[in-house]
Amino acid sequence: MTYVNQASDEQQERVLPQITEKQAKRLNTPLRAIIITMIALLAITLPFVWLQPRPDNQTYRPEVDLEQTASEASREAGYDVVAPDLEEPWHANFARWNAGTTDGVPYWETGFVTPGGGFITVTQAADANPTWIAQRTDSAPATGEIEAGGADWETRVSRASDGEEETVTSYVGQLEDTTVILSGTADDADFEDMSRAVVDSSQRSSAD
Numbered sequence: 001m002t003y004v005n006q007a008s009d010e011q012q013e014r015v016l017p018q019i020t021e022k023q024a025k026r027l028n029t030p031l032r033a034i035i036i037t038m039i040a041l042l043a044i045t046l047p048f049v050w051l052q053p054r055p056d057n058q059t060y061r062p063e064v065d066l067e068q069t070a071s072e073a074s075r076e077a078g079y080d081v082v083a084p085d086l087e088e089p090w091h092a093n094f095a096r097w098n099a100g101t102t103d104g105v106p107y108w109e110t111g112f113v114t115p116g117g118g119f120i121t122v123t124q125a126a127d128a129n130p131t132w133i134a135q136r137t138d139s140a141p142a143t144g145e146i147e148a149g150g151a152d153w154e155t156r157v158s159r160a161s162d163g164e165e166e167t168v169t170s171y172v173g174q175l176e177d178t179t180v181i182l183s184g185t186a187d188d189a190d191f192e193d194m195s196r197a198v199v200d201s202s203q204r205s206s207a208d
Contacts, residue, residue: 064092066110073097073108079178080205081108081124084197089115105132112194118186120194128179136181137170149195151175153182171195175202 070083076097093111100106107125114120123136140158147153153171171182171191175198182194 064095064110066092066095069095069097070108070110077106077108077126079126079176080202082122082175082180082198082201082205083110084112084122084194084201086112086193086197090193093119103132103135105129114184114186114190114194116187116190118184118190120182120184120186120190122194122198123181123183124175124178126178133172133179133181137172137183138168140168140170146171148192149197149199151195151199153195175199176206 066083070081073081073096076099081097091113093113095110096108098107098109105125105127107123107128109121109123111119111121125132137156138158140156143155143157145152146155148171151173153173156170156172158168158170159166166185168183168185169191173180173182180198180202182191182198184191186194
């Protein structure tokens with residue numbers, strides 16, 4: 001009986017494995033590599049996460065000082081460029097002076113987001129020619145004439161360049177010895193409002 005008890009006691013004893021210092025270092029090396037890799041990935045990923053816009057349901061709107069930019073462009077152009085004054089929810093998306101180094105026709109250009117989420121670009125040049133006008137309107141054919149905002153415009157319609165069914169409408173008119181093109185995907189009411197704002201801006205400039 002004593003022999004059986006001794007065998008049972010020996011079975012209950014736990015034998016702890018013993019490893020050398022070198023073996024311990026080899027076991028720790030992969031763990032350190034994993035930790036270093038995770039830290040490196042976090043260092044790369046976190047800046048992108050921080051730069052993402054927060055989901056506050058607000059669309060990003062670039063700050064465009066249209067009046068100041070138009071004033072600077074007017075000095076470059078040698079004439080007063082139009083700066084449509086439209087109330088919210090209209091807002092300018094961009095404004096710039098193009099020196100015409102590519103096509104030889106310097107021009108002023110500004111874009112507006114419409115109340116309905118459409119977009120209208122206003123382009124103005126003093127030295128416009130038929131080729132330049134065709135380029136600015138995607139070679140759209142003339143579809144008629146319309147009076148809008150107190151001015152006469154030639155209308156042109158083309159398909160959107162992305163292949164969708166959406167159409168791009170263009171108004172081409174003459175204001176104060178310059179050619180003005182309104183082009184975008186807005187509805188007729190928005191084009192009417194933009195036409196009026198452009199004509200008012202042109203008339204204010206000529207009266208100054």
